[in-house]
Amino acid sequence: MCGIVGIFNMYNRSTVSTKTLDRMNESQHHRGPDEGGLHVDSCIGLGHRRLSVIDLSTGQQPLFNEDRSVVVVLNGEIYNYRQLIPELQALGHQFSTKSDTEVVVHAWESWGEKCVERFRGMFAFALWDSSKQTLFLARDRMGVKPLFYSYLPDGTFIFGSELKALMAHEGLMREIDPCAVEEYFALGYIAEPRTIFIGTKKLPPASTLTLVRGKGQVEPKPFWDVRFSLDNPISEADAEAELLERIDESVRLRMVSEVPIGAFLSGGVDSSTIVAMMAGAHTEKINTCSIAFSDPQYDESDYATAVAKRYATRHFSERVESDDFDLIDTLVNLYDEPYADSSALPTYRLCQLARKHVTVALSGDGADEMMGGYRRYNMHMGEERVRSLLPLAIRRPVFGVLGRLYPKADWAPRVFRAKTTFQGLARESADAYFQSVSLARDDLRLRLFSDDFRSKLGDYNAVEVFRRHAALADTDDPLALVQYLDLKTYLVGDINTKVDRASMAHSLEVREPLMDHTLVEWLATLPSHFKIRNGTGKYLLKKSMEPHLPHDLLYRSKMGFRVPLAAWFRGPLRARVREALLGERMLQTGFFNAECLRMIAEQHEKGRRDYSAVIWELVMFDGFLRSMESGR
Template sequence: MCGIVGIFDTQGNREIDREALRRMNESQHHRGPDEGELYLEKALGMGHRRLSVIDVATGQQPFLNAARDVALVFNGEIYNYRLLRDELVALGHVFRTKSDTEVVMNAWIAWGEDCVRRLRGMFAFGVWDRRKQTLFLARDHVGVKPMFYSLLPSGLFVFGSELKSIMTFPELSRKLNPRAVEDYFAYGYVPEPNTIFHNAYKLSPGHAILLKVGDRAVQPKRWWDLSFNVAPARPEADVEAELIERVREAVKSQMEAEVPLGAFLSGGVDSSAVVAMMAGERDGTVSEGVTTCSIGFDDPEFDETQYAMQVAQRYRTHHHAQIVDKDDYGLIDTLAHLYDEPFADSSAIPTYRVCQLARRHVTVALSGDGGDENFAGYRRYRFAMAEHSVRSKVPEAIRKPLFGTLGSLYPKADWAPRVFRAKTTFESIARDLVEGYFHGVSRLPDRQRDLLFSDTFRSDLQGYRAIDVMRAHAKEAPTDDPLSLIQYLDFKTWLPGDILTKVDRASMAHSLEVRVPLLDHEFCEYAATLPPSLKLRGGEGKYILKKSLEPHLPHDIMYRAKKGFSIPLAAWLRGPLRDAVREAVLGARLVDTGIFNRRYLEKLVAEHHAGTADHSVALWSLMMFDAFLRVSAGA
């Protein structure tokens, strides 16, 4: 795992500033502490920070071919590189190393832009081909590895693994993008392809950019998408057997490394499944030696280490657990520095800690991320389908005015159990599927964002709303099935924008490589062919995955209520962070942006501290936005 950077003169005639390239590269030192190298030629500079995992002795980058007319910087792992190497050798390519980096290089030389369609893995790379006078950038299928870029006013094109690398250029405007601010307070992150700044972008998953000397047009092109073409019905027993073999193969394909390798083990279904397959259980036999790591809390309400221990004992893993203080809130500025833009998922704190723990024992860790998205495991899928079932029974001409009126009249009760939050339910039923799902996942609903923002800022948005992100993806969705559609929306927004971003930054902060076998693109393509009825059945998410895992995992691991990486946020903001909340939310930094309605900020703080309302989500989002402003101003 590594960090990559690059500078490309689109005019093709300027020398690249070596010191500027060095600053870019060193801003990502944490991503690759083992080595750091630069390569420059006229109109091009590339940099690389290396965390050595495969071909430790000879896999240095930037990598040049023998003729020195093609240069590559690559971040990630290619799991089918041995097969591709054999194919390329048969085509006459000669290899000097055993690295997957050289495979990517020769794949470009052999197949050009289509090389990405041959790769199985997680990757972001840039390749300069002097023969064609082109720079090609690509990001993996689902967005496990990041890529940021900008075309500067001077005509220089810059790219890097983290936003901070391209923000080393003073020429890149620090002006906030109003649409990104609206998106952040709706989603809790800034969805692809935008960043929080004007003229700085993320390369979306499954996309590539081809730049040619003399042409300043930057036009990302999609080369992969997830398709939901449901396969013909088969007996469930056959599906279960094939599914387990698919999980086992995906895990096995990602276990190659020349450094210590282990796994995260939360005690949930997905991480436990990965550990079970790593341990190699087959016909009742278990091979010892897997290293596993889990984080627990000193508050039983938030601690799940007992479930992780069950799996660790069953598979005789070398298990490492660490109990952290439930008031582990001292990472706010650290997180703001890691993420480079506002990021409101509070589970970033325990994610940071489990990566910190894992790095003490391994260099590579496998994660269970992706199971919920592939098999409809989140509770919100169940709620969305229940609401959709009601919608489908009531004609739209009646449904919208009826439930819209009920939603407006019913009192707001966010403090109550969900079953009693009829206002929210009525409002969701009045909407269509995409509107309802957006409403369900929004951190701050439309009405609250309207109150939060100043009149001036709402005018700056020019009618833009965060739901437009989901609307755009829904128009391109390759399915009409409602469950598959919202899974697709999560693959385009939540998965790359929140889950994978969170894990990438937290792991790279500790120079830890994290692999996600349940997001192997071939496995995702297979899961997408399974009927929705095998994913969500009778209110049980991940139905077929759990059934297939019953011989491999304890019943209470799979069928207990899902907690996730929860932290006691509301209590923090009323207790030990009470003064910090007031200082951040009511301080000059937020007010001076002109974005916020000061009176509403005061209301949020007063009601939360008085205990008359739970505004923890809004307040945490505001605190992380303030931390972003503070850190970026001092960068």
């Protein structure tokens, strides 16, 4: 795992500033503390920070082809590089290293832009072909590895693995994008391709960007998508067997390493599955790492310990106290732009623990999205059955009125919390799902934002992110649709972002076997009743793992990686909440309605409403503004 940066003078041959390039590169030192390298050649400059995992002795970057006409910087891993090397050698290419990075330069020479279709892995890379005066950038199919870029007003193109690398360039514009603010408060993150700054973007997953000197700006091109065909005629028994075979193969592929390797073990189904597969693929003891919480309401450590004992792993566990909120400012600086998943706190601690013992860790991320693990999927499918009975022309006025009139009841049992359900039934499927996952829903954002800020937004609503993806989903199956939406939004913008920044902060490489694109493609062919059945999520995975994991672990209620925000904001963080929500910094932006901010703070403090998710968004946004003030 590494960090990459670059500067490309698109319209002239003025030499790239080595000083600026080095400053951008060193801003990401944490991503690759082992080595750093720069390449500057007239109009192009590439930088790389290396975390050594494969080919420790000769895998330095930037890396060249035989005649040095092609040079690449890569962040990530090409897992099938060993299979590609003999194929490329047969085409006449000579290899001087044993690294996966060298596969990229030779694959480009043979297959051009289509080389990415041959790669199986997690990656973001930039390649300069001097003979063609072409810069080629690519990002992996599932968006595991990040890549930010910006076209500067003077014709310079810059890119980096993190936004902080671009912020190290004096020419980057730092004007906040109102649409990004709208997306952030709706979702808790800023969805691809947008960033917090106007003119700066994220390269979308499964996309490439090809720039030719003198030809001007271009848009990214997709090279892959997943299609939920749901038409696989396989029997349940055969599907169970094949699922295990595919997971086992994906795990084995990701265990190739020349440094210590281990796994995250939360005690949930997904991470426990990975550990079970690793134990079967490895003759030595597996290293496993888990976080225990002092608050039993959030603690899964007993389940993690049981799995560790079953597979005789070398298990490491540390306890996180229920008041571990000192990391807030650290997270603000880590994520560069507003980001509001509070599970980033324990994830940071888990990566910190893991790095003490391993350099590479396997995780179970991706299972919920592809195998139907989220509780919200069941609720959406129930609403969808009602929506299918009544046309929108009837649902919209009837349930719209009920949604407006029914009181908000966060305190009540779920069966009585019907306001959100009524609001969902009054919408189309994608709009309803957006409403269900929003942290600050439409009605609250309407009150939260000032009149002036809403005028800057115009007609833009973050639901457009979901509508854009839904138009490409190519399915009318209710579960498949929301799975597709989560793959394109939540998985990339939230989960992958969280894990990448938290792990890279500790120079830890995290690999996700359940996000292997060949596994994802196969799961998308399975009918939805293999994923959710009789209210049981991840049905096929759980059935297939029954011989390998305890029944009570497989079928217990999903807990998640949570922290006690509501209690923090009424107790030890009460003063910080008031400072963030009621201080001058937030009001000076002109974005917010002061009365709404006061209402949120007071009603949560008095226990009248649980605004913890929105307060966390506001606290993190205030932290971002503070970091901007400091000139970071």
